[in-house]
Amino acid sequence: MPLDYQPVAYPGSVLRFRGPASDLTRPFVLCLGATETFGRFVHDPYPAQLMRRLEAPVVNMGVMGAGLDVILGDRAIRAGMHKARAIVLQITGAQNMSNRFYTVHPRRNDRFLKASTMLQTVYPEVDFTEFHFTGHLLTHLRACSRDRFAILQHELRTAWRARMLRFLASAPAPVHLLWLSRRPPEEVTPGGRVAAGEPMFITAPLLEEVAAQAASLTVAVSSRAKRTHALRGMFYGPGEEAAARALPGPEAHRCAAEGLAALMQPCQASG
Numbered sequence: 553m554p555l556d557y558q559p560v561a562y563p564g565s566v567l568r569f570r571g572p573a574s575d576l577t578r579p580f581v582l583c584l585g586a587t588e589t590f591g592r593f594v595h596d597p598y599p600a601q602l603m604r605r606l607e608a609p610v611v612n613m614g615v616m617g618a619g620l621d622v623i624l625g626d627r628a629i630r631a632g633m634h635k636a637r638a639i640v641l642q643i644t645g646a647q648n649m650s651n652r653f654y655t656v657h658p659r660r661n662d663r664f665l666k667a668s669t670m671l672q673t674v675y676p677e678v679d680f681t682e683f684h685f686t687g688h689l690l691t692h693l694r695a696c697s698r699d700r701f702a703i704l705q706h707e708l709r710t711a712w713r714a715r716m717l718r719f720l721a722s723a724p725a726p727v728h729l730l731w732l733s734r735r736p737p738e739e740v741t742p743g744g745r746v747a748a749g750e751p752m753f754i755t756a757p758l759l760e761e762v763a764a765q766a767a768s769l770t771v772a773v774s775s776r777a778k779r780t781h782a783l784r785g786m787f788y789g790p791g792e793e794a795a796a797r798a799l800p801g802p803e804a805h806r807c808a809a810e811g812l813a814a815l816m817q818p819c820q821a822s823g
Contacts, residue, residue: 554787554788554789554792555593555594555595555787557570557571557590557591557592558570558571558572559571560572560573562576562613562628562631562632563628563631564626564627564628564631565626565627565628565629566659567615567622567626567628567659569590569612569613569614569615570590570591570597570612570614574609574610574611574612575609576611576631576632576635578609579608579609579635579636579637580608580609580610580611580635580636580637581602581603581606581608581609581610581611581636581637581638581639581640581816582610582611582613582632582633582635582636582638582639582640582725583598583599583602583610583611583612583613583614583639583640583642584613584614584623584629584633584639584640584641584642585614585615585618585623585640585641585642585643585644585730585732586614586615586616586617586618586619586642586644586645586648586750587614587616587617587618587799588614588642588732588733588750588799588800589612589613589614589640589642589730589732590612590614590615590616591612591614591805592616592795592799593786593787593788593792593795593796593799593801594785594786594787594799594801594802594805595785595787595802596802596805597612597614597805598730598732598772598805598806598808598809598812599611599612599614599640599809600612601805601806601808601809601810602640602808602809602812602813602816605809605810605813605817606813606816606817611632611636613628613629613632614642615659616660617648617660617661617662617663618644618648618661618662619644619645619647619648619649619656619661619662620644620648620649620661620712620715620716620719621648621649621650621656621658621661622658622659622660622661623641623644623719624715624718624719625658626659633723633724633725634724636724636725637725638725638726638727638728638767638816639723639725639726639727639728640727640728640729640730640812641719641727641728641729641730641766642729642730642731642732643729643730643731643732643733643751643754643759644750644751645750645751645752645753645754646708646709646711646712646751646752646753646754647686647687647690647708647752647753648661648662648686649661649708649711649712649715651707651708651711652668652670652707652711653667653668653670653671653674653704653707653708654666654667654668654671654680654686654689655668656686661686662685662686662687663684663685663686664680664683664684664685664686664688664689666680667680671704674700674703674704675693675696675697675700677696678692678693678696690704690752705753708753709753709754709755709758712753712754712758713758713761713762716762717762717765720762720765720766721765726767727766727767728766728767728768728769728770728812728815728816729759729762729763729766729768729769729770730769730770730772730808730812731751731759731769731770731771731772731773732772732773732800732804732805732808733749733750733751733772733773733800733804734749734750734773734774734798734799734800734804735749735773736771736773737754737755737756737759737771738756749798750798767815768815770808770811770812770815771811772800772804772805772807772808772811773800773804773807774800774801774803774804783796783797783801784801784802785801785802785803786799786801786802
């Protein structure tokens with residue numbers, strides 16, 4: 553059965569975050585990220601588990617379909633960052649951001665809005681009015697031409713790196729990065745291509761480069777044995793099975809909370 557996420561709103565934002573609502577007047581740890589941090593299909597997502605392990609307030613401001621655009625631009629998130637004693641930032645894919653080739657929706661970053669003149673020039677045979685989501689768009693463009701797609705992929709990685717470094721440089725509190733996925737950062741296909749799956753286009757060397765500017769990096773991935781039982785412990789409605797399979801399950805969330813707590817408890821004690 554599907555879960556009741558108890559959606560809540562915070563001042564300054566039209567976004568709906570996962571409930572229950574948190575008290576933003578006391579010191580807290582702020583968790584930022586996309587669908588994985590929101591905890592879609594997971595009854596006990598890592599922010600809730602982290603709160604119990606730290607025995608301190610943890611606020612979940614994960615946003616469904618988010619990329620770095622909404623994390624950098626939402627007023628409630630920015631206000632939360634300035635009140636937080638520490639920030640957990642889930643690594644998001646490079647596809648859900650506006651860039652020199654296309655524009656995404658400012659709040660639902662997984663939604664494609666329009667192609668730039670540059671992208672139309674690179675792919676003159678494509679009718680971009682047919683696409684509404686970045687995933688569908690990129691799958692089609694890669695099928696059209698792998699050589700031209702490599703140009704687009706390079707741009708996405710470059711934009712992601714620049715925005716991540718800007719976030720880390722401007723963050724008012726220590727930032728703990730979290731890789732929460734069904735694949736490890738270094739996983740590649742037999743042909744040497746980075747494996748599919750979120751965070752899309754993010755490689756191990758790219759992750760290491762930005763992690764060097766953060767307080768820590770935690771990698772939480774379901775074990776290969778558990779991936780054969782991908783949906784165990786997940787709650788979803790009719791027609792949502794494929795979406796559930798693409799997301800990390802309860803085991804990965806437990807690993808995330810465990811790893812983050814081990815790194816942050818000394819900070820809590822010293823604070």
